[in-house]
Amino acid sequence: xxxxxxxARRAAHLARIRVEEAELPALAARLSAILDFAAQLSEVDVxxxxxxxxxxxxxxxxxxxxxxxxxxxxxxxANAPDARQGFFAVPKVVE
Amino acid sequence: MPLDAPLLAxxxxxxxxxxxxxGEWEMVIGMEVHAQVASKSKLFSGASTAFGAEPNxxxxxxxxxxxxxxxxxxxxCVEQAVRAGLGLRAKINLRSVFDRKNYFYPDLPxxxxxxQFKHPIVGEGEVIVDLAPGVARRVGIERIxxxxxxxxxxxxxxxxxxxxxxxxxxxxxxxxxxxxxxRGPEEAAEYVRKLRQILRYLGACDGNMQEGSLRADVNVSxxxxxxxxxxxxxxxxxxxxTRCEIKNMNSMRFIQQAIDFEAKRxxxxxxxxxxxxxxxxxxxxxxxxTRSMRSKEEAHDYRYFPDPDLLPLEFSxxxxxxxxxxxxxxxxxxxxxxxxxxxxxxxxAGVLTAEVESADxxxxxxxxxxxxxxxxxxxxxxxxxxxxxxxxxxxxxxSAAQLGGVIDLIASGEISGKIAKDLFEILWAEGGxxxxxxxxxxxxxxxxxGAIEAAVDExxxxxxxxxxxxxxxxxxxxxxxxxxxxxxxxxxxxxxxGELVKRKLGIE
Numbered sequence: 001x002x003x004x005x006x007x008a009r010r011a012a013h014l015a016r017i018r019v020e021e022a023e024l025p026a027l028a029a030r031l032s033a034i035l036d037f038a039a040q041l042s043e044v045d046v047x048x049x050x051x052x053x054x055x056x057x058x059x060x061x062x063x064x065x066x067x068x069x070x071x072x073x074x075x076x077x078a079n080a081p082d083a084r085q086g087f088f089a090v091p092k093v094v095e
Numbered sequence: 096m097p098l099d100a101p102l103l104a105x106x107x108x109x110x111x112x113x114x115x116x117x118g119e120w121e122m123v124i125g126m127e128v129h130a131q132v133a134s135k136s137k138l139f140s141g142a143s144t145a146f147g148a149e150p151n152x153x154x155x156x157x158x159x160x161x162x163x164x165x166x167x168x169x170x171x172c173v174e175q176a177v178r179a180g181l182g183l184r185a186k187i188n189l190r191s192v193f194d195r196k197n198y199f200y201p202d203l204p205x206x207x208x209x210x211q212f213k214h215p216i217v218g219e220g221e222v223i224v225d226l227a228p229g230v231a232r233r234v235g236i237e238r239i240x241x242x243x244x245x246x247x248x249x250x251x252x253x254x255x256x257x258x259x260x261x262x263x264x265x266x267x268x269x270x271x272x273x274x275x276x277x278r279g280p281e282e283a284a285e286y287v288r289k290l291r292q293i294l295r296y297l298g299a300c301d302g303n304m305q306e307g308s309l310r311a312d313v314n315v316s317x318x319x320x321x322x323x324x325x326x327x328x329x330x331x332x333x334x335x336x337t338r339c340e341i342k343n344m345n346s347m348r349f350i351q352q353a354i355d356f357e358a359k360r361x362x363x364x365x366x367x368x369x370x371x372x373x374x375x376x377x378x379x380x381x382x383x384x385t386r387s388m389r390s391k392e393e394a395h396d397y398r399y400f401p402d403p404d405l406l407p408l409e410f411s412x413x414x415x416x417x418x419x420x421x422x423x424x425x426x427x428x429x430x431x432x433x434x435x436x437x438x439x440x441x442x443x444a445g446v447l448t449a450e451v452e453s454a455d456x457x458x459x460x461x462x463x464x465x466x467x468x469x470x471x472x473x474x475x476x477x478x479x480x481x482x483x484x485x486x487x488x489x490x491x492x493x494s495a496a497q498l499g500g501v502i503d504l505i506a507s508g509e510i511s512g513k514i515a516k517d518l519f520e521i522l523w524a525e526g527g528x529x530x531x532x533x534x535x536x537x538x539x540x541x542x543x544x545g546a547i548e549a550a551v552d553e554x555x556x557x558x559x560x561x562x563x564x565x566x567x568x569x570x571x572x573x574x575x576x577x578x579x580x581x582x583x584x585x586x587x588x589x590x591x592x593g594e595l596v597k598r599k600l601g602i603e
Contacts, residue, residue: 014396053406059406061168067136069140076261084258086150088151088201089259091255091257092255
C-alpha cells in the first residue's frame with residue numbers, strides 16, 4: 001500500500017501535526033513502509049475468526065451510577081494556558 | 096409482556112406535497128435524535144450530570160482527558176439504552192463495540208468522541224407516530240448507539256476568546272437514528288414528540304428540551320411523487336434527492352420551520368436547474384432560514400476505530416429479558432386500553448396518556464365510575480385549569496379522590512352539572528371533601544317539584560311580556576329555565592325546571 005504526498009499531508013493535518021513541505025516525501029515513504037509491514041498480516045486467512053479484543057478472557061468492567069468525582073475545578077484548569085471565571089479560555093471558535 | 100398488548104388500528108396518510116413552479120414535490124425526512132440518558136453520573140466517569148452547575152465543577156480527570164485516565168462504563172446507562180431499544184420494539188445486540196470518532200474542537204478534550212459505529216447496542220426497531228385519530232406513520236428505527244456528549248463553548252463572553260465549560264463532556268447520550276420514513280414537517284415534530292413520550296414513560300431520558308436533554312439533527316431531501324415509493328420498493332437511495340442535514344435543534348416548532356424552509360430552498364434550486372449540495376446546515380430561528388456550516392466540510396473524516404481502552408460491551412439474553420419484564424405499559428398500549436376499557440375516544444385517550452402522571456390520575460378518577468364522564472372532567476375542567484395556571488398534574492390542587500367525589504355527586508343527582516363546576520372551584524381554591532362542602536353550603540340540587548314550581552310561577556308572573564312571546568315561540572322557554580336556575584342559585588334540577596316551565600306556559 002502506497003501513501004502519496006497528498007495523503008501524508010492530509011493525515012498530518014487531521015492529526016494537527018505540522019509537517020513542512022520538504023518533509024512530506026520522507027513522511028509518505030515511512031507511512032508506506034509501516035502499512036506494507038502491517039499488510040503482511042493480510043496473508044493470514046482469518047475467515048470466521050473473531051477479532052481478538054483481549055489477551056486474557058476479560059469482560060468489560062461496569063460501575064454503578066453513583067457520583068464519585070468532580071468538584072475539582074482548580075485541578076481541571078491548572079494546566080490550561082488561559083482560564084477565566086472558571087472557564088477554559090481559548091482562541092475564538094465560532095461556527 | 097405489556098408490549099404484546101393489542102394496539103389501535105391506523106392508516107398511513109399520503110405524504111405532504113409542495114406545489115412548485117414545475118409541478119408537485121414531496122419531502123423525505125430522516126432524523127437523528129440525541130437523548131440524554133437520565134443517569135446521575137457520566138457514561139465513563141463518576142462526575143455528576145446535574146444541569147446548571149458552576150462551570151467545570153462537574154468534571155473528572157477522565158472527562159478532561161488527562162493522560163493515563165481510563166473510561167469505566169456506567170451500568171445504568173447500558174440498561175437504559177436497552178430499555179429504550181425494547182420500547183422501540185428494536186433488536187437488542189448482545190455484543191456491541193465502542194469506537195473513537197476523531198475530530199478536533201475545543202470542547203472535546205480527548206480529541207475524539209467515544210461512540211459506537213459498526214456495532215451499536217440497539218438495531219432495527221420502529222415508532223408509530225400518531226397524526227390524527229386512526230392516522231399514524233410507521234417510522235423505522237435504524238439503530239440506537241451510546242456515545243459521549245461534548246462540552247459547551249460560549250462565544251459571547253469575550254470579543255476575542257471562546258469560553259469552554261466541560262460539565263456536559265462525557266454525559267451519556269443515546270443517538271436514535273430513524274429511517275427516512277418521515278414525510279412532512281408536522282410528522283417530524285410528531286415523531287420527536289412520540290419518541291420523547293416513550294423515553295419519558297421508560298424513564299430513560301427526562302426529555303427536557305430546554306435543557307438540551309433531547310436534540311435533533313434532521314436530514315431533508317425532496318423528490319417527485321412516486322420516487323419515494325420506488326425507493327421503498329428497491330431500497331435504492333438513487334430514487335431520492337440529495338439530502339442536507341440541519342443540525343442540533345431543540346424545539347418542535349423550530350424543527351417544523353427549518354424543514355419547511357429547507358424543502359422550499361431545495362425545490363427552488365432544482366427548479367432553477369441547479370444541484371443541491373450535500374452539506375450540513377444550521378437553522379437560524381431569528382431569520383427563519385437555514386445556512387451552510389462550511390467549517391464542517393473537512394471534519395467529516397472521522398477515522399473511526401475500536402477504542403482500545405474499552406472491551407466490547409457484552410451481556411446475556413437473560414439480562415435483556417429481565418429488563419423487558421420490568422418495562423411499564425407504553426403509550427400505544429395504554430391508549431388502546433383506555434379506548435377499549437373506558438370507552439373514551441381515541442383523541443381523548445391520546446390526551447390522557449400524553450404523560451404517565453396524567454394517565455394515572457385519570458385511572459384513579461375513572462375507577463368504579465363512568466369512563467367518559469371521568470375523561471370529560473379530567474380533560475376539560477382539570478387539565479384545562481392546570482394548563483391555564485401552568486401547573487403539572489402532580490401539582491394539582493384537586494386530587495383524583497376529590498374529583499371522583501364531584502362526579503359521584505352528579506351521578507347520584509345530588510348536584511347539577513352547573514353546581515359541580517362551582518364545587519370544583521371551591522375544591523381548587525380551598526380543598527375539602529366534596530360531599531361535606533355540598534352539605535355545609537346548601538348546594539344540593541332541588542328536585543322537590545314544589546320549590547321549583549314556586550320559582551317558575553314567580554318568574555312567569557314577573558315577566559308577562561316574555562311569557563306571551565314564549566307561548567308564540569316555544570324556543571323562548573329556555574330563557575325561563577335560565578331564570579329559574581338563577582333564582583334557585585343553580586340548585587334546581589334543570590330537567591325538572593324545563594318540564595315545569597313548558598307545562599305552566601302551556602307549550603307542551
